[in-house]
Amino acid sequence: MALRSSHRPLALALFLSLAAAGCGSGSGSSGAGGKLTVWLAVDAQESWPQLVQSTNDRFAKAHPGVAVDVQYQQWTTKNQKLDAVLAGKNVPDVVEMGNSETTNYIVNGAFATLDPSRFDQSGSWLPALADACRHDGRTYCVPYYVGARVGVYRTDYFTRAGVAGPPRTYPELMSALDRLKGTLGAEDPNFSALYMPGRYWYAAMAWVKDAGGEIAVQDGGRWKGALSSPKSVAGLTEWKRLIDAYYVGDRAKDNGDQPGVVAQGRVGVFYGNTWEADAAADEHAGGDPKLKGRFATFPFPGPSGKLLPPFLGGSTLAVPVKSTRKDLAADWIGMFTDRQSQQTLIAANTLPNNTAQLAEVAAGGINGPAAQAAATGGWMTPFAPGWTSVEKSNVLPEMLERIANGKASVQDAAREADRRIDEVINER
């Protein structure tokens, strides 16, 4: 970094003399030989390994002699490693990035521009993903997949509480929750009709959006926090009311271990991704295999009368600007995200990267409600340069915890959060 050009050679010469005495078996991760290095998040390894395999097979046919080395990264630690690696000279050729992470890397020049016309269905890419990839009219990454949150409920509990079926409107949802609370909640003081931990900001912000509020707005090229606007406050107030009425667990928690908690059997309804319903019955995720088949999903209605706008969290694929095989990288991404590959993703219960195929997700399947919610609307975190800083300094969870625990009024907590957002959201 600092000594890049001046003092480092000396240290290096010394170091090399030592390394030579040992066994310097270091090898570059890209550039050397015919190798393409791809960083994917672990989701691909866990949920659609067949897609990775088929893409690599197709790629091998098109580019014989180029080996593809797919390395899987954990979401929690990926970017720390990426930062170090991008500063060095051997970078991966393809990197998976969450759609709330891309903006900061793009404005800081980490990724190469891509020609969207090279990619299948680029005309119908989901805005939530495509907007995350665009900056100043250029495209820097390719949409990969998306997820949308829905309501998940225990079918057996609904039957026991005498609720006929999944709620279609907000009042129906409230009456279902009341019934759950009245029957199961009466037997077990630890039963929550609705699981809504206090730091679950993806959920709380959905209520803000539903009320017409925003996390932050752009004003003359600069971003500023908008959580203390009257509409946002109204959304937060309704969210707090739900916690008070239907949630009995610890309010200082987040949704990190949601499937595991739900698997304990003390939750009637929760707001989450479709796969969390599966995870709650899967021991790999801390779930209980005995609960298989007892969860069903529904499009979560919002107080406004429309569907509660879900956060559209998803992934994109980018090519680092330092990659020496940008063309091959783009080819690989192209195969990994084309129509045929997206079909494989849909089969693995994931939502595709484009509106055309979103319509092909079976409405009756477990992912149908999510597809419906994603198609009718949804929201993204602000595409501001400093958004990742806002996220990582935990402004939203801390505000929500203060509200949920009654440490501060909604108005005060929101104003404090806006102040902290304003501090970092415009920083690169």
Added chain:
Amino acid sequence: MRRRRSLGHDLLGLALAAVVGFPVYWMVLTAFRPAHEILSLPPRFWPGRPTFDNFARALGTETFWANVRSSVVIGLGTVLVSLVVGTLAAFALARFRFAGRKAFVVVILIVQMVPLTALIIPVYLLLNDVGMTDSITGVILTYLVFTLPFTVWMLRGFIAGVPVELEEAAMVDGCGRLGAFRRVVLPLLAPGIIATSVFALVQAWNEYVLVYVLLSSPEKQTVSIWLVSFQTSFGTDYGGLMAGATLTALPVVVFFLVVQRRIASGLAVGAVKG
């Protein structure tokens, strides 16, 4: 001392072991539990129906044995090199007066004060420039600088605790400095060396921030990185994590037992002969 041993002390000792060991017990207990019993309320302190599923799942990871091998190489490499190199420096510090000694002491101390997290990127860039990223040797070298200052510091204290007169008596008896060191100082250092080597091993064995950044090939990664992978984006597989952690901790415990027996007995014999 023998006279003061009593039932009271024994009971106190057992109570202490129980309190301190409880989290360890909880880890092992969880490792044998089916997933849905793990968060049960009220808590159960005994496995209802112990299961080996968690271990099977943990061992089923493709790269597990490669990762164990990598951890062993890195762990033992770090321990051996830092012990040998560190003992030399510690001896110099404890027994000699030389120009630059104070500066050396201060540097050894300062080096330990620097937060590791501040060095991740610079260390990566350095190794990257010499082509030693994704290299086990690179990792050992890096760990060395974190265990060495500690080793020197620790052993210096223990060498200082050995009366110089003993060593001089041996030298008068015709042993050279090296002989005196081997026959007199080393045996008395045994407990210190055990503690230090366990420390160095634990450091190298359990570190996961640096090694994750430095290594990229899945088969070269260490068991500590493997452990992190139980926290998937779907939630944490606590049963698998605890089973993995139990498996990971075992070698360290075995290492301690072996080292304690070997060094303690071997060197004690040497001391009698000397």
Added chain:
Amino acid sequence: MSADRGRRRRPRLLPYLLIGPTVLALVLVLGYPLVDMVVLSFQDMTREQLFSGSSPPWAGLRQFRRILGDAFFWTVVARTVLFTAVCVALTVFCGMVTALLMHRVSPWVRSVISGVLVMVWAMPVMVAGSIFRWLFDADYGVVNWLLSNLPGVDLAKHNWFTNPWEGFTVIVAVVVWGSLPFAAITLRAALAQVPPELEESAVLDGARPFQVFRHVTLPVIRPVLLMVTTLTAIWDFGVFNQIWLMRGGQPEREYYLLGVYSFIESFAVNRYSTGAAIALVTVVLLLAGSVVYLRQMLRTGEAE
């Protein structure tokens, strides 16, 4: 002054040869990164420069002025100092008690204790963090459940981290628990160096246990005791993992200590230079704190 007496056979070069490998390793691997960190704290580095490799602009003392002028920074410093003091006192005290106890129990009990200590030592911090988080969980925690069984105590659903004082009590417990094996095993190793005859003769002379400890045992284990104290202080001052893990990777500002603060500035907010400056100030504060000890050690070091 034994060092002078033994001089006749000692080549002048020997000490340098002995420390040579250590110095070489430190300079090669740590030299550049350390200098880099210091230089970085006087610059203003952004991600753009990190990724492109272009030289960041010089910022002089701006980073330091920004940190040192911030009241929050000083709150964090005070909190870190207090935290370190409590942790070190508890660690050394508990470690000493454990070591002394191990000296006085039957061999099999001693084996049990050292077995437990090594298992605790061998437990990865990450796993220890998960377990303690769990033990203190508001909904499913064993601790709440156990304490609620006491008459008059109801801690059902009590969250230990809502109030930072309680939260730090738990974190102190985790840290002390984690460093107990190191302190106890090291101190026990030092106690093994005390010649039993010395203690026995002192007892025969009618000394009380405490007097034996103070006048016979303590002088022998002093170097090791001081070392354990310093090292524990250094580690606790820079504590990061335990807080990070106990707060689920999202520590609230009430839980910032210097190590966490520096990390957040570098890797969350991407102010690498500010992060480096905080790390540097941390080192300076630690040095200032250990000046007394350093001076004493350098002086006694010469006498050895």
